[in-house]
Amino acid sequence: MWSSLAEYHRPTTVREALRLLARPSPRTVPLAGGTRLVAERDPAVEAVVDLGGLDLAFVEPRGHHLRLGAMTNLQALVTGPKTRTLAHGLLAEAACHNVPRALRNVATLGGTLAAGGPTCELALALLVLDARLVIRARTRRTVSLEAFLSNRAEYLSPASIIVEIRLPMPPTDVGAALAKVSLTPRDRPIANAAAFVSRRNGICHGARLALGGVAPDPIRLPAIEAMLSGSALEDDLLTRMAQATATAINPPADSRASADYRREMAGVVTVRALREAWQQVR
Amino acid sequence: MDITLTINDEERPVTIAPGETLLGVLRRLRYVSVKHGCEDGSCGVCAVLLDGQVVHSCVMLAAQADGRRVTTVEGIGTRDHLHPLQAAFVEVGAVQCGYCTPAMLLAAKALLDENPRPTETEVREALSGVLCRCTGYVKPVEAVLNVVRCEGEVRDATTVQ
Numbered sequence: 001m002w003s004s005l006a007e008y009h010r011p012t013t014v015r016e017a018l019r020l021l022a023r024p025s026p027r028t029v030p031l032a033g034g035t036r037l038v039a040e041r042d043p044a045v046e047a048v049v050d051l052g053g054l055d056l057a058f059v060e061p062r063g064h065h066l067r068l069g070a071m072t073n074l075q076a077l078v079t080g081p082k083t084r085t086l087a088h089g090l091l092a093e094a095a096c097h098n099v100p101r102a103l104r105n106v107a108t109l110g111g112t113l114a115a116g117g118p119t120c121e122l123a124l125a126l127l128v129l130d131a132r133l134v135i136r137a138r139t140r141r142t143v144s145l146e147a148f149l150s151n152r153a154e155y156l157s158p159a160s161i162i163v164e165i166r167l168p169m170p171p172t173d174v175g176a177a178l179a180k181v182s183l184t185p186r187d188r189p190i191a192n193a194a195a196f197v198s199r200r201n202g203i204c205h206g207a208r209l210a211l212g213g214v215a216p217d218p219i220r221l222p223a224i225e226a227m228l229s230g231s232a233l234e235d236d237l238l239t240r241m242a243q244a245t246a247t248a249i250n251p252p253a254d255s256r257a258s259a260d261y262r263r264e265m266a267g268v269v270t271v272r273a274l275r276e277a278w279q280q281v282r
Numbered sequence: 283m284d285i286t287l288t289i290n291d292e293e294r295p296v297t298i299a300p301g302e303t304l305l306g307v308l309r310r311l312r313y314v315s316v317k318h319g320c321e322d323g324s325c326g327v328c329a330v331l332l333d334g335q336v337v338h339s340c341v342m343l344a345a346q347a348d349g350r351r352v353t354t355v356e357g358i359g360t361r362d363h364l365h366p367l368q369a370a371f372v373e374v375g376a377v378q379c380g381y382c383t384p385a386m387l388l389a390a391k392a393l394l395d396e397n398p399r400p401t402e403t404e405v406r407e408a409l410s411g412v413l414c415r416c417t418g419y420v421k422p423v424e425a426v427l428n429v430v431r432c433e434g435e436v437r438d439a440t441t442v443q
Contacts, residue, residue, distance in 0.1 A: 001301055001306055002343070006300060008283065008300040010345070010348075031346075034343060034346060035323050035338070035342075036341075038303065038340075038341045038343055039323050039340075039341045040322075047300075048300075050343075050345070050346060075335075100326065100411025101336060101389070101392075101410075101411055102326060102329055103323055103338060103341075105335045105336060105337055106337050106341075186410075
């Protein structure tokens, strides 16, 4: 029982949903799948606006982009024909990680990104896929996932709804992979990484890297990415890259790992993800 | 507020509080096979099928399930006519305290309805959202695989529901 909750609304238009969210009182928040929100039962929340009636569950190619409705559930990313094999299955794999089927059937793409977390695999994958979020408030704006994750509160207030996630269709000559280090296979990762590499004639023509566990949300590593362009990804370059990654970050310590260990592992997972992505393309 | 749930093929109008979880409402209506565990979606003993898909009812508001079909263990078999999965759990001895058993049965049923010939890995993946507090997963996995082997029985099960 979520005792403080006095109102439940299920509007059928985004406009009506925004109107309900903008009320000064009762304190109202959007409800996507609810697997995080209902689990937390925040006593300060007095009303929810269920986004399930807004027709935001879709996966739709448009031109060179793929449009993913924010209410698309994670299982649809795992099994959907448009997302299953996207970027060597990167998105589908990220949607599966540490999320059992019963939660994947309900948890949504938009809700997962709004809830966030340091090692959120879905955010990692979407960062290297260069995702952009379409957010509706009084106006409609499009922001990069990177910008959104670094300042979530600003983009979600006042009264905003993530309606869509948009990805450029990855070309065919790219590799993409996830890597993680954790205490047990099902435990939350100490550090994890995603890599996306364009490879032609044995040379890297651009890479995107994202790292989890080292900040409140996963981060992109633009300076490290720049080291890789124009080179073959051989062992000595990867070793230098791992060192550069470790010095570029300032990870936290917690019960799973010390800051030093996490720093070391950040280099390790980045190299593993990159090497796997690189080897996918010949 | 008033909602309608179709629970085990029976339409039930219910008056609920906005903050009531689906778990809370089902137990209030005496579907007590649905167990109350962690309350945050981690342990899976509150699993039910919603429109045939397995979900954790402790992290879903009852209001979110308005107008939808809910299946609990009470709806898949009776004491005299066990569902093949239930019979297999009994035969294999895939039960110790029994607290997670209804959820395991529903997770397994959802899997077999979708994929009548899963591999052992797929069975393990399907059961992985339900935590057993006693012994482990070897016997439940064995029980599900036994049902898979008797394909005829599985076909009967999916038509009986």
